[in-house]
Amino acid sequence: MVDVAVVGLGPAGRSLASRCAARGLSVLAVDPRPSAVWTPTYGIWADELGDLPETVVRARITNPEIRVHGHHPLNREYVVLDNAAAQAALPLDGVEVRQGRLTDDQVNALRDEADVVVDARGARPDGPEPDDPAPAQTAYGIVVPAAEAAPALQGAEALLMDWRTDWTTDPLPSGIPTFLYAIPLGSDEVLLEETCLAAAPGMAIPELRARLRQRLLARGVAQAVVDEPLDREIVRIPMRGRDHPPHEGVLAVGTAGRGGHLVTGYSVAHSLARADRLARAIAEGSTPEEVDVAVTADLFREAGLRALLRLDTAGTLALFEAFGRLPRDRQRDVLSRDSGAAGLGRAMWQMFAGMPHGARAELVRATVGSPRVRLPGRG
Numbered sequence: 001m002v003d004v005a006v007v008g009l010g011p012a013g014r015s016l017a018s019r020c021a022a023r024g025l026s027v028l029a030v031d032p033r034p035s036a037v038w039t040p041t042y043g044i045w046a047d048e049l050g051d052l053p054e055t056v057v058r059a060r061i062t063n064p065e066i067r068v069h070g071h072h073p074l075n076r077e078y079v080v081l082d083n084a085a086a087q088a089a090l091p092l093d094g095v096e097v098r099q100g101r102l103t104d105d106q107v108n109a110l111r112d113e114a115d116v117v118v119d120a121r122g123a124r125p126d127g128p129e130p131d132d133p134a135p136a137q138t139a140y141g142i143v144v145p146a147a148e149a150a151p152a153l154q155g156a157e158a159l160l161m162d163w164r165t166d167w168t169t170d171p172l173p174s175g176i177p178t179f180l181y182a183i184p185l186g187s188d189e190v191l192l193e194e195t196c197l198a199a200a201p202g203m204a205i206p207e208l209r210a211r212l213r214q215r216l217l218a219r220g221v222a223q224a225v226v227d228e229p230l231d232r233e234i235v236r237i238p239m240r241g242r243d244h245p246p247h248e249g250v251l252a253v254g255t256a257g258r259g260g261h262l263v264t265g266y267s268v269a270h271s272l273a274r275a276d277r278l279a280r281a282i283a284e285g286s287t288p289e290e291v292d293v294a295v296t297a298d299l300f301r302e303a304g305l306r307a308l309l310r311l312d313t314a315g316t317l318a319l320f321e322a323f324g325r326l327p328r329d330r331q332r333d334v335l336s337r338d339s340g341a342a343g344l345g346r347a348m349w350q351m352f353a354g355m356p357h358g359a360r361a362e363l364v365r366a367t368v369g370s371p372r373v374r375l376p377g378r379g
């Protein structure tokens with residue numbers, strides 16, 4: 001018997017396995033590619049780095065902006081992780097590492113080998129489901145030389161969300177809006193990513209690619225740069241994580257459980273922070289029955305997701321314009337997976353109060369109304 005078995009070595013599993021081993025627990029870890037370097041471009045706020053060393057930072061952005069109808073500097077440092085360095089900072093020294101892809105039943109069977117079994121296999125351990133109807137964030141991004149990205153950034157150091165609608169030539173666009181995420185990666189490279197924050201089902205990648213192309217060409221980025229980038233990134237994040245709970249007696253962490261933020265889709269900072277607390281609890285013999293227990297703030301975040309799934313373009317822009325005007329601490333309440341109900345409730349109320357009357361009514365309808373039903377043959 002080992003103390004802990006962790007299945008899945010993404011940010012959630014690796015940080016937990018590493019922290020458990022550091023506390024002297026015996027750990028078994030299983031992943032189909034245990035030595036692979038994580039491929040997504042992970043961004044977190046600099047104040048969420050915790051005790052990770054400076055080496056894990058690939059790029060540091062002092063003042064990212066949100067642009068909607070106005071410009072909203074966030075005055076909060078954002079960092080892009082160097083994934084190899086982050087993994088090195090979460091060593092697996094002393095961990096028994098097995099290569100394997102486990103089913104739900106095989107994860108459950110590990111309870112014969114370990115006192116605590118943790119499922120960290122992400123939201124879709126069987127691979128992406130074709131025609132997955134679940135709400136998802138999707139994005140299509142290209143990596144280009146920094147000099148070529150300048151017209152897209154339009155003077156900003158980085159754009160966390162640029163909601164302006166130059167992804168279309170329609171002056172009054174309707175339907176699901178998308179935003180540009182434009183982030184320097186260091187080494188004179190910039191990621192330009194067209195993002196659909198949430199849609200059910202997720203917006204198709206070819207649609208996002210077409211919107212990004214339209215937007216970047218309209219801003220004056222060279223066509224050859226758009227069509228032949230240095231690299232590409234495709235994002236698909238199921239917003240509600242896994243669609244079923246783990247076996248009884250198995251803990252789920254990260255996006256295998258409720259570790260993802262229902263509105264932003266982010267989970268990495270939360271997983272990094274959660275790992276040490278969970279490792280300590282396990283080491284002290286007070287393993288919780290469940291990780292990331294549902295709390296009142298999750299109801300607010302779920303309401304936010306419902307709104308995002310139903311608001312039209314104008315409503316979404318009004319919402320993020322109000323978000324851009326929030327004080328920094330309230331913005332943090334909205335963005336953090338760990339904010340409490342009081343702060344988040346205050347932030348949501350302030351956003352609501354800051355919206356024009358018509359947009360408020362649309363937000364109420366989107367949040368509490370019945371889902372839009374698309375009748376067959378009526379588009």
Ligand SMILES: Cc1cc2nc3c(=O)[nH]c(=O)nc-3n(C[C@H](O)[C@H](O)[C@H](O)COP(=O)(O)OP(=O)(O)OC[C@H]3O[C@@H](n4cnc5c(N)ncnc54)[C@H](O)[C@@H]3O)c2cc1C
Nearest residue numbers: 008010011012040042043101102121122254255266267268
């Ligand atoms: C391209 C992209 C960019 C993103 N950017 C950000 C960001 O900037 N900031 C942020 O906070 N979040 C971001 N996210 C969202 C989210 O935080 C990530 O999806 C994050 O990787 C989730 O971490 P995780 O450890 O829960 O799961 P995963 O990263 O999915 O890790 C799961 C691990 O389990 C392994 N595994 C899978 N199936 C099995 C199986 N059957 N048996 C054994 N092992 C298995 C996988 O190989 C993998 O190592 C992004 C997501 C994507 C896809």
